[in-house]
Amino acid sequence: MERDEHKKCVISALTDAQKIAFAPLTFQAVNAMLELGLLKQIDSRPECIYVLKEELNLSEYTVSTLLEVAEASGIVNFNDGIYSITPLGQAFLYDEMTRVNFNFVKDVCYKGAEKLSESFITGEPKGLKAMFGDAATIYPYLSKLPQDMKNSWFEFDHYYSDNCFDIVYKIITPVSQIFDIGANTGKFEKVCRKYNKDINLTLIDLPQNIEVIRNDPELAGCKFHAANILEEADNLPEISGAVVMSQFLDCFSPQQIKFILEKVAKAALDDTKIYILEPFIDRQKFEGAKLSLVHTSLYFTCMANGCSKMYSFSEMETIIKDAGLKVNAVYDALGAHDYTLLECVKNV
Amino acid sequence: MERDEHKKCVISALTDAQKIAFAPLTFQAVNAMLELGLLKQIDSRPECIYVLKEELNLSEYTVSTLLEVAEASGIVNFNDGIYSITPLGQAFLYDEMTRVNFNFVKDVCYKGAEKLSESFITGEPKGLKAMFGDAATIYPYLSKLPQDMKNSWFEFDHYYSDNCFDIVYKIITPVSQIFDIGANTGKFEKVCRKYNKDINLTLIDLPQNIEVIRNDPELAGCKFHAANILEEADNLPEISGAVVMSQFLDCFSPQQIKFILEKVAKAALDDTKIYILEPFIDRQKFEGAKLSLVHTSLYFTCMANGCSKMYSFSEMETIIKDAGLKVNAVYDALGAHDYTLLECVKNV
Incomplete structure (x- = not known):
């Protein structure tokens, strides 16, 4: 038997x-x-x-x-x-998640995935480099991608960018001011101003991105700060109130995340709340969602940057502690994709 | 509930x-x-x-x-x-089947599988044609494949060529003579002669293949017949006794198989036994074996010839009937890969 x-x-x-x-x-x-x-x-x-x-x-x-x-x-x-x-x-x-994931793998990842071992060994996105020899990351090349690849990349990005900003806004307010690191198109700020027209907002991003969004009329009255957060020389403004990093840290390696969080801590006051919004591998209700996240890591490896991934809560917590911060509160199961909002403060 | x-x-x-x-x-x-x-x-x-x-x-x-x-x-x-x-x-x-299948897909099929739709639409192996523009089938290009691809192709071929020839020999004998269509390297003949040194054997294959095997000392005494069975002008010798087609028909489309079987029937006597040895999709004990077969069809589509597949028993039976033959006996579950031997005769 x-x-x-x-x-x-x-x-x-x-x-x-x-x-x-x-x-x-x-x-x-x-x-x-x-x-x-x-x-x-x-x-x-x-x-x-x-x-x-x-x-x-x-x-x-x-x-x-x-x-x-x-x-x-x-x-x-x-x-x-x-x-x-x-x-x-x-x-x-009929299922949008399935359709978006499928096309993303087909048009963005399929060819480059053959270079996975090589990408891990070198720490470089060798699938991307097969297309653009000089590329260190995919982001500056997005506009140059073949049409199908570009469409599927942006559909994927858009689908997973329902960042449940309304809920996040309600959790983090009231607050004197908000600094958004990796503000991208200013989507979060637009949600904030829906609730409070006069809220004090600072968008922080790479210079070339700040150039693009600086003149968006919907963001009139916001402050803008151009910086490459990984550059030693690029300082952050003095930060009080709240810092938000929404699906930002998964674009970086653990070492880079530690560097970023240390920089944020240095610029922040002792009572500044530092919020991290991420979908965590170990905080997913659905097996299919977890599958999507762990495989998305492989996209980062071979196509995006060769060094970042989707993180588990436990990994992120370790990095947070290493950077001299501590997790104050955890808000789980936010939005359609089971995002988690971590509220951190300096560990003083 | x-x-x-x-x-x-x-x-x-x-x-x-x-x-x-x-x-x-x-x-x-x-x-x-x-x-x-x-x-x-x-x-x-x-x-x-x-x-x-x-x-x-x-x-x-x-x-x-x-x-x-x-x-x-x-x-x-x-x-x-x-x-x-x-x-x-x-x-x-540790599992040889898994290892062989995996490497075959990785080295032979992965890239070309992107051309699957196009291959179905045109009836041409567009994955192969991306490598060799003029290729109609993979067979003449085997020696020119990149080394990894060649190794994985031959390992796959070898693994699935345990054609349970000993059992087949015992089933089809005694018989006056045997004609082997698609004799390839003469592996079956070598098994036959192990049992009966004087058995009357005729190997039928493409001229270039007959050239290669004609001088094999282990096949001394066999007859050789060079023919492209798909050519109208290439006739078969007069056939009596038994005809064997071992894993031969899966390299052809249903229309081509019908043409081949009609040609065999024309050359055969009324009591000639026509044997077809194939692994059939609908005669597999193990789900994993069935999975392997149906996916192997896709290799034929995009890499091998654009028109052939692994067949089900029911499909093959329909073609056999259309060609004016009938199935006399079915021997199932032969060898390690659940092959089926069909004994057919002219439907007179």
Whole structure:
């Protein structure tokens, strides 16, 4: 009996191993089924291959080969000669997270992922460097990406940028003033001003980004501070009230994060609240969300910068302590993607 | 209650969808863990990341990023700070089928799989054509493949060429003579002669292949017939006794198979036994074996010829009937990979 159990476990492991071994082909088969309209057609009405090939003007070879893969992968069911879609198959058609993740991997990561080992060994995004030899990070090259790649990058960025700013605003206010490090397009500031037109806001970002947002009429009255936070020479303004870093620290390595937090601490008063908003690997309700986060780390490795990742709460807490700060409060499960807001202060 | 069940089903589908959406990254992460020795090290002794990074001389970033993916994918377990390997993780280290499939996908299929839709639409192996513009099939280019790709191709070919020839010989004998279409290196003939030194054997293959094997001393006394079976003008010799086609028909489209079988029927006597040896998708005991077969079809699509696949028994039976033959007997579950031997005769 125990032997039977062991055998079952081994067979199940071997099945799962073949799923991973052939995974790139499964992935591209799903893509072909989406591009050729096969999944959509089966979703609209279960059909046999002979009807499907007529309706879609595809060869029988195309339809049967793809649907055999789909059936073995749980994307369609096959009964009495008729293919019907499963909930898994429908996810590729209707679920926005799935669609965005899929296109991001297809257009942004697929090719570069071949350079993963090399990227880890060198600490450089070798997938990106295969496209742009001089690139240290992807950010200055975003406008130069091929169109599909650019679209999928921005869709991914946009999808995961629902930063639950309304909730964050309510948690951190009232406060005398807010400093937003890595302010990007000023999305958070626009939310703040929705609630309080006169709130004192300072946006901190790279000089080239500050140039872009400085003249946004919706940000009129805000202060702007241009700095490369990783540069020793670039100082922060004196900070009081609250500092916010929203999905900012995951673009940096642990060493860089420590450097940034130390710099923030130096500029801050003892009672300044330092807020970190991140989706943490170990604070996810859904397994699918955790899967997305840990794999997004690999994008950072081979395509974005070669050194950053999505962090776990426990990793971040260690870095926070190393930087001379402490976590005062933890606000979990914020927004659609289970973000966590950490409230930190100087450990004095 | 029913609503809860539905919700569970949707969440589980979304999790599975993320697994597929990020599958190419999971695949390349496994490759990195193999290349960097991480899986092997954890298999030899469960460890924390700090010990692992020292032992392997890797960055903490490399170890933690890869192991978070591995943990989320069921390749390692994580308990109390210690990573240990799972049976799934061990499959990548110790299971030959998994290793061979994995390397085949990595070195032969990964890049070309991006051309899957295009290959289906045109009926040409566009992944192969991206490497060799003029190539219609991969076979004449095997010697020109990059070294890793060549190695993985031949390992895959070799692994799945345990054609259970001893069992086949015992099933089809006694017989006056045997014609082997697609004889390749004459492996089957060598098995036949082990049992009967004087057996009457004819090897049929492409002229360039016949040139290669004609002088093999182990095949001395065999007859050789050079023909491109797809050419109208290339006739077969008159056939009596038995015809064997071992893992030959999966290199052709259904239309081509029908043409081949009609040609065989024309050359055969009414009582000639026509044997077809194939692993059939719908005759596999193990789910992992079925997964391998249906995904191997995609290799044929984008890399090998753009038109062939691994077949199901039911598909093959339809083609056999269309060609004016009938299935007389079915011998299932032969050898290590669940091959099926079909005995066919002319439907007179």
